[in-house]
Amino acid sequence: MRPPAVLRLGNPGRRINIGLIAMTFVLTIFAGRLIQLQGLDSKVYAAQAAKQRVQSEKLTARRGSITDVNGHELALTLEAREIFVDPSEITPGKRDEVATVLAAELNQPKEQIAAKLVNSASRYQQVAAAVEPSVAQRIMDRKPRLVGVGSKHVYRRDYPGGDLAGTLLGFVGADGTGLSGLESTYDELLAGRDGEQFVETGRGGQRIPMTRSSLKAPVEGRDVRLTIDRDIQWAAQKAITDQVAATGARTGSAIVIDVPTGQVVAMANAPELDLKNWSKTAPENWVNRSVTDVFEPGSTNKVITAAAALESGAVRPETVFKVNDNIRCADQVLRDSHPHPMERLTFSGVVATSSNVGTILASQKVGDQKLHEMLQRFGFGTRPGTGLLGEEAGLLPDWQKWSGSQRCTIAYGQGVSVTALQTASVYQTIANGGTRITPQIVAGTTAENGAFVPSAPGKRTRVVSERTAGEITGMLEAAVSAEGTGNLAAIDGYRVAGKTGTAMRYDVKCQGYCGYTSTFVGFAPADKPRLVVLAVVQDPHKGYYGGEIAAPVFKKVMTFALKSKKIPPTGTTPSSVPIRAGER
Template identity: 85%
Template sequence: MVQGLVSRAGWTGDPGSGRGRPPARPPAVLRLGNPGRRISIGLIGMTFVLSIFAGRLIQLQGLDSKVYAAKAAERIRPEKLPARRGAITDVNGHELALTLEAREIFVDPGVVTTPQQRDRVATALAAELSVPKEQIMAKFAAGGRYQQVAAAVDPVVAQRIMDRDFKGVGSKHRYRRDYPGGNLAGTLLGFIGADGSGLSGLESTYNKLLAGRDGEQLVETGAGGQRIPMTGSTLQTPVDGGSVRLTIDRDIQWAAQKAIADQVKAVGARTGSAIVLDAQSGHVLAMANAPELDLKNWQKTAPEDWVNRSVTDVFEPGSTNKVITAAAALESGAVNPDSVFSVRDNIRCADQVLRDSHPHPVERLTFSGVVATSSNVGTILAAQKVGDQKLYEMLKRFGFGTRPGTGLPGEEAGLLPDWRKWSGSQRCTVAYGQGVSVTALQTASVYQTIANGGVRVTPQIVAGTTGAEGAFTPAAPAGRTRVIGQDTAAQISGMLEAAVSEEGTGNLAAIDGYRVAGKTGTAMRYDAKCQGYCGYTATFVGFAPADKPRLVVLAVVQDPHRGYYGGEIAAPVFKKVMTFALKSKKIPPTGTKPPAVRIRAGE
């Protein structure tokens, strides 16, 4: 019993054998570390690490601060926030020029580096953007970190491109200018350049209002040149542009353009213009030119066809000018509508023999008949009763020699030499519209004055503007000037009605059911290329209804090659445009009959 206990306590081996091993060595004692020493070692390590950080901070913020600040600044760049350009509308609010959402597509040649990558990206972009693949490959070859591929892409197309997830291809929010009518009022509206500024027409004249004010923000880019999201800070918020409302009627503009373009083509002419005015307000309802400028492809058009020929091209007005001679003669009291003239088919003026448009025996024409039959000789005889100075002053009062006042780009004043400088033959030719020059708008304004009872109203083409805040500001009232007396205007109107009758030169301008007053014009055309008179200018201008005028229409065709008389070339254009405009404006016939006008003595 005692042996068993001893064995359990420390003895190993067999208790009965009498032999055994010595007791095992006692286990090692665990000694606890010194806490103070551990803390000291930890603090030393932390101090070492922090000293490294501190040294680096001193280097970054002290010694090398300017270097790193400059590098950081290089990654922050300003970015324009484009303003939305305002619209140009017709008098009824139909948009003639408007701004649509667009996207700019660009590539980063520094990211798209391998030939295989560039070929794949260029192939895809060329197909989506409808541009030559070589053009896009050239952008990669140009190097740098940013190359614009397309400035104004439809958002749907841009999204298809971005959905391909090409590295190194990006897009930016932009706007693009659109002209729904294509060439509708093209030279009048004008166009904008790649930078969004107006380059011609009303886009140029009203550029400041339409453009608004671009904004700006700062953005940060990464080392690869890509913009870092959520890093933009706005410096200036963009202000959208205002809009311009015109007096132009879209439908009448379309009809005028079609009529003049068709006739220019039919007679093989060089150019043509058609204008429609409101007889009472002077508002321009249409201003058409042929050829007209396609605003969606203006880059493909020669610069000489960018101009608005209705206000820039000057020409000798020919017989349409005879109404001014008639006004001077009637206002002076030298003649009246029934004054009789013995008219031959030619007359000598200084060293020149001037002729009527066709040979005829001596005719005894009333002054009304002189105007109605468009006799050059009869007009000269009347002008001689007036005198050069009074005729010159009447031309000035009708606006010759001064700009019409619309404010359109390139608006010309024409040419009106001082009467004291007129040559011997010019003293006669000015009476029937040669030796002076005008624009199409100036000629239309003369007939607006007669149609308006002798009061000239400055032509207006802008009805008003709308600012960025949305408030509409009407244009200032047009200037009004009494040029001739109301009775004189009525007498001339009667003569012009006779000119559209069967006995007049403008019978092709007659409109069934309406009383029409108008005048033909056929003038020799001065051409700088041939350094003299080459070809003709054919014109017709008039108004309706003659007894209660509402609309004035002018048609002028330059250098026609199949016919040249105003009565056969321009009068049909007048008829088409006036007929459409009367219907469009819902102007009914007055139902009255024209007064009898004596053309020849004894009638």
């Protein structure tokens, strides 16, 4: 029989020591981790926590306005509200109700909104980019409240005139960036600088009260004041639009320039761009045709040939030319605008009756090089200098490369290409006594403190003598007389000087000359010029002579502008200009 087992008691002191060692080890690990978290890596973890808790919010700067010369707003920024939804907060049972209400308030298809609500993985879906504040308030105040629907403050760009000066002003995109016209050219100045706000938010995105926040305030955009007169712009736009429609033309442009300053008072194109619906218009119709489209000027160019002839001393206004209705130039026979027997025309008569043959005879007394130099002095081959988006320089071939026929056709405006603004600038130079002033479209801008800062005056360049400019003015007055080609431009009570232009139109599609460019440009009062008006109509299908198609537009626009500017008739009588030999 085995003896019973002896039960021995454990050593309590040893167990306690082992336990203390284990606890000490665990506590040491915890202490080391705390030292790492709160000491060595505290800044790293604090930064990560702040990143999760602190949210950044962009504070959009208010875009500056574009105004006319009298301060009337042509482009301005209005307050609006963005409507958005958080699909994760909208239960499936509430989706139809939310979609129905938003569709009715925002005038959007219900199906389009419903598609955004089913995206439960998303916390943010934009429903409307910019709605009236009153509409947003009505949505947010709805009882019972629409859970998951929110709004935030935004801005929207507005153009009160719709298509008034549309291609000149241009437009902004959804992000507020200028995409065309002056909105693009002056985007940096108009846009200002966005600000930024940092706030602490909880898990649900709500701001935590009494927590820190920082603010970098936005800097509002500055205003741009144009030289454009809103009322005259409207009249010019209506006149050219009506005539393009009436003649079945492709396009047209009308420009008004203040003679003493070179400031552009109106710059209209047809068709114009509706700035409230620009996204529905083809991009090729976003451009400002007054400065981008080039064309052969035709007989309006004869004043430059006249200037070259008079400045050289080879011709005087009373110089007589024997003018047939055709002339041979190299391998081509060039004809006058209409058949006629040989005429003895004074040089004034050549310009007044717009004789191609007479103009060629005068240019042959000048020479190719001097004619080319005069074209350059009037600004051909260089940009006018307004800084407008897409401004073209036109085409002026080197005189040494002129073909045999070009040596004749360039004299009457075929073989060179210009823009409408370049042509108007030529006549501003004549009207201003031979001094060209760089055309100006921006009267000034506002500084950051709101003070108006006027633009520097346009550069002044002497092109021809005052005597030559005066003699050409007399010829242009005769052109608007009963015997001239521009008699439909005459305005009762005013002395008007101007010139018709009818040029064959080069068309890329037909790869040749197809159709015509009809032009009239002139100034009034002729003896004390204040305004230049140009009208150009491209490819009319109901008539094509400049005196028939463009001169009536000139008359309407000039008559309105003279009245609007309160420019009275001078009350003087023009001197008699002999058109044919032997006349007095």
